[in-house]
Amino acid sequence: MTNIEDEIGASASMVGQLKERLPIVGRLTPVFTTLAIFAVAVVSWWLIGDPKWSIAGARATGPDDEAAKLAVVSCVLFWAILGLIFTGFTFGNWPFSKLRQPIAGFAQVAVNVVIGILGTLLFTHGVGQWDPTFSANTAGGAGYTAAAFIVLIGFYAYAFPVTSLGGYPFEAVTSPTSGTAQWLLGAFLTVIGVVALIYPNFNAQLSSSAPVSLPKVTGWIYSSIVIVIAGGMLWGNWPWAGIANRHLRALAALIATLGGGYLLMLVFEAVLRQILPTQILERQGFPLALETAQLGVFFAISSLISGLIFGPSKIESVVAARIFRTLIVTVAAILSYVLFMRFFATTVLHFPAVEGSYGGNPLLWVDWMILIVLWHAVAFGGHFSTRRARVR
Numbered sequence: 001m002t003n004i005e006d007e008i009g010a011s012a013s014m015v016g017q018l019k020e021r022l023p024i025v026g027r028l029t030p031v032f033t034t035l036a037i038f039a040v041a042v043v044s045w046w047l048i049g050d051p052k053w054s055i056a057g058a059r060a061t062g063p064d065d066e067a068a069k070l071a072v073v074s075c076v077l078f079w080a081i082l083g084l085i086f087t088g089f090t091f092g093n094w095p096f097s098k099l100r101q102p103i104a105g106f107a108q109v110a111v112n113v114v115i116g117i118l119g120t121l122l123f124t125h126g127v128g129q130w131d132p133t134f135s136a137n138t139a140g141g142a143g144y145t146a147a148a149f150i151v152l153i154g155f156y157a158y159a160f161p162v163t164s165l166g167g168y169p170f171e172a173v174t175s176p177t178s179g180t181a182q183w184l185l186g187a188f189l190t191v192i193g194v195v196a197l198i199y200p201n202f203n204a205q206l207s208s209s210a211p212v213s214l215p216k217v218t219g220w221i222y223s224s225i226v227i228v229i230a231g232g233m234l235w236g237n238w239p240w241a242g243i244a245n246r247h248l249r250a251l252a253a254l255i256a257t258l259g260g261g262y263l264l265m266l267v268f269e270a271v272l273r274q275i276l277p278t279q280i281l282e283r284q285g286f287p288l289a290l291e292t293a294q295l296g297v298f299f300a301i302s303s304l305i306s307g308l309i310f311g312p313s314k315i316e317s318v319v320a321a322r323i324f325r326t327l328i329v330t331v332a333a334i335l336s337y338v339l340f341m342r343f344f345a346t347t348v349l350h351f352p353a354v355e356g357s358y359g360g361n362p363l364l365w366v367d368w369m370i371l372i373v374l375w376h377a378v379a380f381g382g383h384f385s386t387r388r389a390r391v392r
Contacts, residue, residue, distance in 0.1 A: 020388065020389055021383075021386035021387060021388055021389060022386060022387055022388075022389050023385065023386060023387075024384075024385050024386055024387045029385050029386075030309045030310040030311070032385070033309050033376070033382075033385040034305055034309055036384075036385075037309075037369065037372050037373055037376060038369065040372055041365075041368055041369040041372050042348065042349070044368075044372075045349055045365060045368060046349075048073070049070075049073045049077075049364075049365075049368065050349065050350050051066045051069065051070065051350055051351070051352070052350040053350065057069070058070070058072070058073050063352065064139075064140060066352060067140045067141060068139075068140055068141035068144075069141070070141070070361065070364065071140070071141025071142070071144040071145045071148070072120070072141060072144050073364065074144065074145065074148045074361075074363075074364050075119075075120045075124070075144040075145070075147050075148040076116045076117060076120050077116065077148075077364065077367060077368055077371065078116075078148045078151035078152075078155075078367065079115060079116040079117075079118075079119030079120055079147075079148075079151060080112045080113055080115060080116030080371060081112075081116075081151065081155070081367060081370065081371050081374075082115070082116075082119065082151045082154050082155065082158065083111065083112040083113075083114075083115030083116055083119070084108075084112045084371060084374050084375065084378065084379070085154075085155065085158045085159055085162075086115065086158065086183065087108050087111055087112060087379075088108065088374065088378035088379060089158070089159065089162040089163070089378070090158055090162060090179050090182045090183050090186065091175065091176060091179035091182075091183070092175050092178075092179060093108070093378065093379075094175045094176050094179060095176075096108045096379070101380060101381060101383040102380055102383050102384070104379070104380075104381075105375070105379040105380030105381070105383060108375075108378075108379040109375055109379055112371075112375075112379075119147070120144065120147060123143075123146075123147035123150070124136035124143050124144055124147055128143050128147075132204070133146050133199065133202050133203045133204070134146050134147050134202075142202070145202075146198075146199075146202040149198050149201075149202070149214075149218075150190065150194050150198060152198065152217075152218060152221050152222065153189075153190050153193035153194050153197065153198060153221065154186065154190045155225055156193070156221055156224055156225050156228065156257075157186045157187075157189035157190040157193060158182075158183075158186040158190075159225065159228050159229070160228050160253070160254075160257060161182055161185065161186065162182065163228050163229070163231070163232040163237075164228050164231060164232065164237055164240070164253040164257060165249070165250050165253055167182065168246060168249075168250045169246075169250070170182055170185075171246075193221075196211065197211070197212055197217045197221070198214075198217065201213065201214040201217065202214075213289070214290070215287035215288075215289040215290035216289045218289070218290050218293045219265045219268070219269075219289040219290055219291075219292035219293050219296075220261055220262050220265050220289075221261070221293075222261075222292070222293035222296045222297065222363075223261040223262070223264040223265040223268060223292060223293070223296050224257050224258050224260070224261025224262075224264075225261070225296070225300065226261070226264060226296045226299045226300050226303075227256065227257045227260045227261050227264060228257050229299075229300050229303045229304060230299065230300075230303045230326075230329070231256075231257070232307070233303040233304060233306055233307030233308070234303055234306065234307065234322055234325045234326055234329065235322050235326075236318075236322075237253070238322075239252075239256075240252040240253040240256055264296075265289065265292045265296075268292035268295050268296060269288055269289065269292055271295065271334065272288060272291055272292065272295060273288075275334065275337070275338055276291075277342075277355075277358060279355060280354065280355065280358060283354075293363055294337070294341075294361070294362040294363055295333070295334075295337050295362075297362045297363055297366040297367060297370075298332075298333035298334070298336045298337045298340075298362060298366060299329060299330070299333040300366075300370060301333075301366050301369060301370050301373065302328075302329040302332045302333045302336070303329050304370060304373050304374070304377075305373060306325055306328070306329055308373065308374075308376075308377040309373070309376075309377065309385075313325055337362065340360055340362060340365075340366075341358060341359065341360050341362070342357065342358055343357055344360070345359055345360025345361070345362075345365065346358070346359045346360060349365055351365075
């Protein structure tokens with residue numbers, strides 16, 4: 001398999017149920033599905049994560065409490081996303097693919113949520129007992145934030161081999177052995193990335209001498225994740241997919257995603273200089289590099305919706321189809337970012353405002369929506385956007 005779409009296609013065929021089902025509202029199904037996912041994301045946020053309306057413990061009593069509780073929500077969410085990558089991609093939906101839908105989907109969602117909770121507790125109440133970097137008692141929820149940032153590296157480390165490399169170097173090994181090997185490889189890469197790039201920025205003794213600042217790390221790695229996702233969703237992993245030698249292909253993919261991610265971060269910085277309000281851009285200490293990740297997450301979800309919900313383009317020319325999809329994703333991502341930060345985040349989702357109605361945390365809420373998109377497409381195999389075919 002060479003990209004995410006192949007992985008999901010294989011999962012759907014293993015479940016073997018969508019062959020007997022049709023799109024729920026015909027050609028409008030992708031639009032209907034996108035709107036439904038958006039609605040679920042908003043309502044579930046109001047119930048679980050909203051600092052003003054939440055009934056699940058995230059309702060805040062003041063700015064400090066708000067920051068701490070949003071940090072907890074972020075940590076659980078990010079670890080749940082990593083759990084979905086484990087179950088849906090690293091292990092190819094094993095063993096959930098042995099169950100019928102929607103039971104398989106609900107089971108996988110439950111496991112992902114448990115992973116999200118356990119991952120959070122492991123670091124904030126486990127590791128945090130002897131290393132205050134991850135302590136749950138750190139002011140402002142900083143320990144939860146540190147634990148959440150582990151997932152930044154983990155997202156790339158686990159998504160890259162499956163999405164960009166088709167399971168390299170274990171593509172010839174059967175599941176669940178291949179999944180176990182991929183998981184261990186991802187864990188190894190995550191540890192290296194966290195030790196080198198993340199931990200020094202959060203540890204009180206090391207933060208002043210961190211090799212790369214946290215804003216720069218965040219912008220670079222998330223931009224690399226965008227390359228991984230867009231490469232799989234929009235470009236069929238071109239150009240490295242055309243390299244015959246699997247080892248050279250893997251090397252080219254690594255250079256393209258990490259090197260391309262750094263270049264994309266610089267492009268995002270240039271775009272942000274044009275679309276950010278002047279008073280925000282000129283605020284003292286404004287982390288422009290970090291904001292590239294906030295913009296990048298809109299490119300990630302736009303690419304996922306394009307590839308997983310709208311499916312293959314109807315344009316016959318592959319090159320034209322890829323360029324057209326990329327242009328649509330680019331426009332949608334930038335417009336979504338502007339609307340989110342200038343109005344939607346503070347007015348509808350009740351994020352704290354930075355100035356006037358401007359504010360929000362796309363890395364939190366858009367990743368919230370990304371998890372729902374992936375649950376729909378991967379865990380449930382698109383089950384809820386289809387209906388049973390009529391027997392004639």
